[in-house]
Amino acid sequence: MxxxxxxxxxxxxxxxxxxxxxxxxxxxxxxxxxxxxxxxxxxxxxxxxxxxxxxxxxxxxxxxxxxxxxxxxxxxxxxxxxxxxxxxxxxxxxxLYDPKLNYENAPLWLLPILMICIGVYVISRLAKQGERSEAVIPQSAQDDADALVKHLEERSKQL
Amino acid sequence: MKAQPIIPIAIFILLVALFGIGLTKDPRLIPSPLIGEPLPEFELSLLHHPDDIVEKHDLIGEYMLLNVWASWCVACAEEHSLIIDLAKQKIIKIVGINYKDKSSDALRWLEEKGDPYDSTLVDFDGELGMDLGVYGVPETFLIDPKGQVLYKHVGPLTLEVIENNLLTLTRPEQ
Missing domain, CATH: 1.10.8.640 (Cytochrome C biogenesis protein)
Structure with a gap:
């Protein structure tokens, strides 16, 4: 044994x-x-x-x-x-090739997050500007568009 | 919306400036975590008297330079005449640490080139070298009377380094 x-x-x-x-x-x-x-x-x-x-x-x-x-x-x-x-x-x-987060290297770790935040902010601002410019379509163009839509609707009813 | 080229240009200039500063720095110089810390403990034999063991407390008590060198190190020969000149002035104690070297080679080297050291310790297996964070000989440490490391220089010494970085630290502030 x-x-x-x-x-x-x-x-x-x-x-x-x-x-x-x-x-x-x-x-x-x-x-x-x-x-x-x-x-x-x-x-x-x-x-x-x-x-x-x-x-x-x-x-x-x-x-x-x-x-x-x-x-x-x-x-x-x-x-x-x-x-x-x-x-x-x-x-x-x-x-160390893979140093832990500390005060000295914190900017390196946080910079990408900061960049993403800036990117999101810029994109959201551009998007808002897009909405605003939609709101200031000249009245004449709006009228033309409305007339066209009306015309197309009538045509589709006739068919 | 009008394009605003000022912001991208400003970012570009900022990055160029940042990289420019980065280029002027030497990536081989690694900040030593030992500055402000006490000199590590050691027990090493003397090159000229291998039976005598020297410890840290045998050496400290005054300002001194610890010069880590080896006979196989080319840059050590480069700085050696400067160390000999400094030793002649007798303004600071200079202790040599013979790093990972054959003692016979080291003795011959000192005989040929002159021996500026008050004493030379034998660090045959590089143990003190590791405790001191030595990564490229020659390296020179300035030690204060209490045994604290005040400064570390990596690479061959120059007149500027000796005067501006080492000796100024040993003088009382005016």
């Missing part, structure tokens, strides 16, 4: 121990969840040396160090917030 449990545990452990191949290290994670967290953190962290690459893409020495740091922090049980705090305390919010 004990032996089968042991075999089952071993089999499960070998299945769940997933390793990923980076260019510098081959990291082994104890659970697939940890590996997924590692992968997604790599994608959302910027390499500061080569600024348009994420940590996952970069081969810079600093990126290798930061990958190792993130791996170590995940392995010792830190959650994502602790890891991101650790990095932003040292390198600033610039390291």
């Amino acid at each position: 004990m032996v089968t449990i042991r075999i089952a545990v071993l089999a499960f452990a070998s299945l769940s121990a997933v390793s990923i191949l980076a260019s510098d290290y081959s990291y082994t994670f104890t659970t697939p969840q940890r590996e997924m967290r590692y992968q997604s953190l790599m994608e959302e962290l910027r390499c500061l040396v080569c600024q348009n690459q994420s940590l996952a893409d970069s081969n810079a020495g600093l990126a290798q160090d930061l990958r190792k740091k993130v791996y170590d922090m995940i392995s010792t049980g830190n959650d994502d917030d602790q890891i991101l705090d650790f990095l932003t305390d040292r390198y600033g919010k610039f390291i």
Whole structure:
């Protein structure tokens, strides 16, 4: 009985121990969840040396160090917030590709909403102007139109 | 309704001005979150005396420059003569941090180019570098007597930076 449990545990452990191949290290994670967290953190962290690459893409020495740091922090049980705090305390919010809303970046987040509001306002004003110009059709043109409608109605009755 | 070209033109000029200002800024300069914060704790050995361990409280107590450098770093050689000149004036303590370097290479480099540092600490695995948010050597930090970071310069030092950004901060306000 004990032996089968042991075999089952071993089999499960070998299945769940997933390793990923980076260019510098081959990291082994104890659970697939940890590996997924590692992968997604790599994608959302910027390499500061080569600024348009994420940590996952970069081969810079600093990126290798930061990958190792993130791996170590995940392995010792830190959650994502602790890891991101650790990095932003040292390198600033610039390291985040997806920064959270704060006072500094609020204009960037709010500008699109403001633009939509301005757009809605402009369109509604144009629409109102359209209504108003409808109201000032010259009387002669209105008379002509009325006469035409009357004429057409009579024609349709005759048919 | 008459067309009003003034508003679109004004918006256009505003955007051009905004982008123009953006172009004059260097995207490589990242504001350091360390300014105004205490220098991180560390325990590092000395380059010239590998058996001696130096901690943060051994160094602080006066204004000092922390210069992060490496023998493999080309820009470090560029600023080195300026640091030697500054050291000769003896107006501020200059501490070197040898970042991710082989100690033998670092010692040879200092022998060839001159050693302006009061002491040089060995940060072989870049741990202090990470705590300092170093992303491109050379980097230079100005530390006040209480151990607070006052200023950080990324890239080779220039005479203007030394005078206008570093030394002025060490002088009492008139």
